[in-house]
Structure formats: C-alpha cells, structure tokens
Amino acid sequence: MDQAVIKSTPSQETAANSATEINAAKVLELVCPAGSLPALKAAVDAGADCVYLGFRDATNARNFAGLNFDEAAIAEGIDYAHQRARKVLLALNTYPQAATSQLWRGAIDRAAVAGVDAVIMADPGLMRYSADNYPDLRIHLSVQGSATNYEAINFYQKHFGVARAVLPRVLSLAQVELVAKNTGIDIEVFGFGSLCVMVEGRCALSSYVTGEAPNTHGVCSPAKAVRWQQTPKGLESRLNGALIDRYDDHENASYPTLCKGRFDVEDENYYAIEEPASLNTLALLPQLVAMGVKAVKIEGRQRSPAYVSQVTRVWRDAIDHCLSQPQRYSVKPGWMSELNKVAEGQQHTLGAFHRAWK
Template sequence: MIHAESPVSAAPPIELVCPAGSLPALKAAVDLGADCVYLGFRDATNARNFAGLNFDDAAIAQGIAYAHARGRKVLLALNTYPQPETSALWRSAIDRAAAAGIDAVILADPGLMRYAADNYPDLRLHLSVQGSATNAEAINFYQRQFGIARAVLPRVLSLAQVEHVVDNTDVEIEVFGFGSLCVMVEGRCALSSYVTGESPNTHGVCSPAKAVRWQQNPRGLESRLNGVMIDHYTPQENASYPTLCKGRFEVNDETYYAVEEPTSLNTLELLPKLLAMGVRAVKIEGRQRSPAYVAQVTRVWREALDQCLHNTARYAVKPDWMAELNTLAEGQQHTLGAYHRAWK
C-alpha cells in the first residue's frame, strides 16, 4: 500500500479505482489504498445524480489536494449524454474539470470528447462504460478520433472476450471488480426509463428517489417504482433498492427474478487472470454508497491486490474477505456475472 505524502511517478501494474460520493468517502478511499478515486459533479452530468451526493467546486478542490498530496489520482465521471436545451452544462463541466486539475475525465458522449480534445489537449480522457464499447474496434476508433487513454468495459463480457479486447488495443482497459451489476450493456438501457420516463443516460439515475415508494402490509414489504410494484419481500428477506431490471415477475406461471437477481459482482478470485491479461485497472462500483462502505471495500481489495501482486502464484481468496464483502453485497450474495456466464 502506498503511504507517500507526495505524488508518485510510477503507476502500479494494476490500479484500484474506488468510488466517492462525498469528501469523507474520497478520504476513506485514499487512506485505505485506492490508486484512483472517481467522483461526479452535483448535477445531471454524472450517472449517480442522487440528492445529497457528489461534489461542488470547493469539495473537489479539497479532494484533489488530499489525493494528490498522497500520490493518488482523481477522476471525474462525466458520463451522461448532453441534452439539446442544456448542452452547455456538459461543456462547462469539462471546463471545470480542466481548471480544477482533475487527472482524467470519464466520458461517454463523442461530442464532449471532441470538445475536450480540441480545447484541452493535455486533459486525459477515459471512455466511460456508458459509451458501450464492447470490442477493440470501437475502442480503437475512440482512440484515433479523440485520444482516449483508457476504456471501461461493460459488465457483459466473458473473460475470454475481455482478453481479446486487451490483446487488440493499445488503450488501457479497466474492468468492474465489485459492486452492483447491470445486465444491460451500459449506455444502451431503455428498460430503466420504461416506468419512470427518466433515463439514467440523461437524468443520471436508474430509479429516481422521487419515484420510489415502500409500503408495509400484513404480507410483508412492497417496493414500488412510480406506482408499479417491483417486488414483495417476506419479513425474512433482505430488501434491495427497486430497479425494474431487478424486480420479480410472473413468467409462464413462475415468479422469479426474470431479468437479473439482486446480487453483487465480486471478482476477487479472478485477480491473477486479470493481471496476467494485462488489465490496467479494477473498478469498485458504489458512488451512491456510504463512506463506511467505501472504506470497507477499499481495505479488502487493497489487501487482496497487494497479495496478488506480491506472489501471484500463491494468491488465494481469504474466506474472511468474501464474508466481509458479502455483508455489503445486494441480497448479501455475490456472483462472477458475465465473466462466468452462470445466469439462467
């Protein structure tokens, strides 16, 4: 773990990229070993636009100073798509990021990439998972056109597909390692806006808090989204935040999680394979989660990464790592997701 009080010059073989929805979360991530912390502005330019989350200019300045003093990087998620009547907001976010000294901007929209590349040629650009690039040809296109330095892969690729992408591009590849899953190819989801009328690609959240309702009745707890019942929980079940893709539905007389189960991705066991492939960064999902969550996940993943880097051949996942992460997972359960292709 790096504890230097001044910036470091050499990047680690694989970076741990951790979420921050607040300044305390950023400090927790940095203190416990994140190589990079990613955050968003307090507006619709980021895909975690929840009330009470994210950063104003003063908080970002404090966060960057704190991270840089300890040799860590700060990335800005500018990963939603500009709307015609408010597009200046997104361009202004690029200006603010460059002025603040952000280490990289995570972008999905090609128009914003062009604006950034033309106006701030020294600003490092990462292709967001919301950009939906699932193959090397697409990633190489973004590199040629806009100078993209890193691409975040959607959570729908198998390990073999990830390896094929890494082998066929010079762009750094970042993958999700832990946190909530998305069964869709990010950036292409229309399902989430079906009930609420608001897309995460433009409004920054799958299920706006204003549309969420919880109702207790004699049978248990119901979750509703814009009046539509998404799930029903018995007193013994753990309730999860309602999104349409993670609801239980009746299909051919069977009621089950027909699209996606409420479970979290956890790829600790895949670290040696990801390292051998040449994956450059592992991302932890969860900017909407608490500083305590960020601290706990960062600490476990830092320890695991350090052990894997120190002796890859003898690396093994510790049961207490999994037990601790399962307490933070949706439904208190984990999966390898598309990496393993084990779903129904």
C-alpha cells in the same frame, strides 16, 4: 446463486498459469467510488490508487440527491488525494441534450480548471470538445460508452486520444482477454459492487416507468420515484407506483430497479432478468492481471464512506497479495467475510465473466 469460486475452464487455466509470471512491477490500479468528500478521504486512506466522483447535476450517472461535489468540495478532495499521490477522475458519463448542452461542456471546463487527472466520458461530441480545448486533459471512455469490442475502443483512441476504456459488465472473461490483446490503451473492468445486467449506455428500461432515462438524467431509479410500503403480503418496493418486488420478513430488500425485480413469467414468480447480487471478481485477479487489465473499479458512489473504506481495504490487500505472490494467491475467507457484510442481497456472483445471462 453463483459463488466467487468456480470450476476453471481451459482458457482460465491457461490464464492462471500465465499469472505465475506476474510480478510487482505490473501495476493494477484500484479505482474506488467517492460520492462525497468523506467517501473520497475514506477511499484514499484505505489504499485506493484512484477515486472517481461527479458534479452535483445530471452530467454524471449517479445524480442522487445529497451526493456528489461542488467546486469547494472537489478542490479539497483533489488536494487531499494529490498530497498522497493518488488520482482523481471525474465521471462526466451521461449524454448532453440539445437544449442544455452547455451544462456538459461547462462541466469539462470546470474539470480542467479543477485539475482532475482524467475525465470519464461517453459522448463523442464531448470528447471532441475536450480534445480540442484541453488536449492535456486525459480522457477515459466510460462504461456508458458501450464499447464492447476492440474496434470501437480503437476508434475512440484514434479520433479522441482516449487513454483508457472501462468495459461493460456483460463481457465474458474470454471477451475481456480478446479486447485487451487488440488495443493499445488501458483496460479497466468492474471488480465489485452492484451488477448492471444491461449493456451500459444502451439501457432505457427504467424510463418506461419513471420517464427519466439514466443516460440523460443520471440515475435509473431516482429516489423521488421510490416508495416502500408494508402490506399484509409483505414489504413492497415500488417505482413510480409500479410494483417491483415484495419481500417476506426474512428476506433482504434491495433498491428497486426494473431489471432486478421479481415478476410473473410463465407461471413462475422470480427475477426475470437477474437476481440482486454483488459482482465479486476476487477469484479472477490473477487472470485479469495476466490478460493485461490495468485497473479494477469498485462500484458504489451512492454508498456510504464506511462501505467505501471496508471494500477498498479488502481489495487493496487482495491486489497487493496477487501482485507479490501470484503463485500462492487465493481468496481469503476473511476477505469474503468482510465483503459479505456489504454485498447486495448479501450474495455474490461472477456475472457474465463466466456464464450467460438467464
């Protein structure tokens, strides 16, 4: 498993040298998940600059039962954040269906009335609706929009006034730098959390098993399709009846998704696509800031308030340390110790930032 400390490449060394010019005037926003009102408050109290959340319906990509916000909760959350000079972003990042498109347009209306600071969107039609009806409502291009190059990002800026783009988690560090240098809008990258190994917005893998695609139903492995069963061979995880993985007594079990299952491939039983591990880019903070990245996002709206608080505190400390003492920045063992407790599979990876996929 790849660790969060890696051997520098020439391009990374150049970026690291450039990082000596970083000063506290360069802002790197910390964007943290809020799957519930307690999680929102935990993120704000722990030092998040922004929190992102979703409504309780299929308009957001974390449409899990028991999560997300109704009107009363979002009003209280926005008030709590704004009183502390923090921002609230609404994830409206799935794609509307013809028969129910009003649900998505109505969500934009609700967001504008609620007073969110930005809406994170993937669908161009919704962006057009928002730009035409709420020109002052800031639009962020969701990772679900699958914009992997600066030409795509500049298209969204030109036609819809997009102010920020969240990059998919499949770009290398050099590709992130190329995008940031060739667009005039803010760039946001994922810094920590569950690693999606597909190009977000283009993955329909789970729909082959569940019949529900994440782009339209808001979750790739809906809880109603997940089953755990203890068998003589070990603990089995299944998705709509399909065996995804089997764990020995000493192994940490992860939430069953097809892309992170173990399968028999050419006489080898292993993770055919990617191992379950948490993306962790603490080691790359100076390079990301030097490239001009404006925000780092923590994944995990499906996680607990305790997770949100713990991860946010670590990243707040790390970002502050990076901005105030860039020449002396290094990943503290204490940070890694705290993140180890909540990492998926208790493992970390730099993912595509420094290597090709298996």
